[in-house]
Amino acid sequence: MKKVVHFGAGNIGRGFIGALFSQSGYHVTFVDIADEIISRLNEEKAYKVKTAEDQPKVTEIQNVLGLNNMKQEEAVIKAIEEATYITTAIGPNILPHIAPLIAKGLKGRLDSSNEKVYVIACENQISATDILKGHILKAMDDDATNKIEGTVHFFNSAVDRIVPIQDNKNSLDVLVEPYFEWVVETIEDIPTVEGMTKVADLAPFIERKLFTVNTGHAVTAYFGYLDGKETIDQTLNDPSIYEKVKATIEETGAYLIKRYELDEAEHQKYIKKILGRFQNQHLHDDVTRVGRSPIRKLGAEDRLVKPLVEAKKLGLSYQNLASAIAACLLFDVGEDPEAAQLQKMIQEHGITYVLNELSLLNETDEAVQTIVEKYESLKAEYRK
């Protein structure tokens, strides 16, 4: 049986990537720091994935076990030595922290074998695998680095399936939306994983996904939060927010259509499908999950700022994206460490500084002025 080591036994790890591997006949070793999940995986050795729809489909996921990377380093190294795939769904900010352990595992493996292994980061971030590779190489000695070529293959990917925070913390079972897409950038003949789509150039796929699904999701979350809504589907029941979200992903759409020569009618269909996915009433996806980590989401390469900058360069409208960024700046959820840090930064230094520091937008840029105006007007409207 082929093996995969998957870092991150959370929602997307168990509910999507780990599940696809298991269903494709692989043994899956989940690596995580959450003791309860790891113990449960080792006790139960299986869990269920249930689709969020009127007639849910339930799939039993087998051949799984768990390792804690903080406590079982040697076992993780051994698992990496035996794996065909190494994947992650852990959050982009965590990649630098797991890279040294992956490097140790790869080093051990390269000393004794030249069997191919494929590394794929499944995160909502452009070039996440390249970034992970950079951290792995930093942690490796020259000898191991020289042996990587031709043996360790790194592929970028785009991963799409909405998996909300799970209600029952005492169960490994995962509720997921029925839709999924996993696009991996390679033309190599690699071991089959059912549900994986291979493409030669990931750029149009990841930008289309990140700047439609994730931009639309973020706008919904930030306006939903401001308006006191709890979930994404509840937020979109409000026609005025629905129109804002649609208008924002039409702005990103205009950029994507121009940049990648997409078919306009096809892209409109894509937008409609995405809005329909957000409206799934069985998901109960919290606005606080979708809006999480606003500092990451304000990054220059992320779902709000990058399409604004690109739309502006092409002379396209970016007014709704500017509103979305302004709403993100008002995301003040106490339990979210990045939201707390963001609010502290705004209080101490002001919006212009924050946009410069986090989004690399220069204060002389007229988009900054637009965002500041929208921020002030949203603040007046919602924080009476």
Ligand SMILES: NC(=O)c1ccc[n+]([C@@H]2O[C@H](COP(=O)([O-])OP(=O)(O)OC[C@H]3O[C@@H](n4cnc5c(N)ncnc54)[C@H](O)[C@@H]3O)[C@@H](O)[C@H]2O)c1
């Ligand atoms: N949930 C979704 O709808 C969805 C869809 C597509 C992509 N993604 C992406 O997948 C990634 C994971 O998201 P998620 O929703 O599954 O998050 P999650 O919080 O459910 O899962 C992340 C897991 O990583 C573990 N973790 C954190 N730090 C760790 C460390 N240092 N070492 C080992 N494990 C650690 C956590 O304990 C948790 O189990 C993110 O990049 C996210 O953007 C999520």
Ligand SMILES: O=P(O)(O)OC[C@@H](O)[C@@H](O)[C@H](O)[C@H](O)CO
């Ligand atoms: O995971 P994040 O924080 O990058 O973004 C939150 C959601 O938009 C995201 O998890 C989506 O549910 C997912 O990307 C759908 O494929």
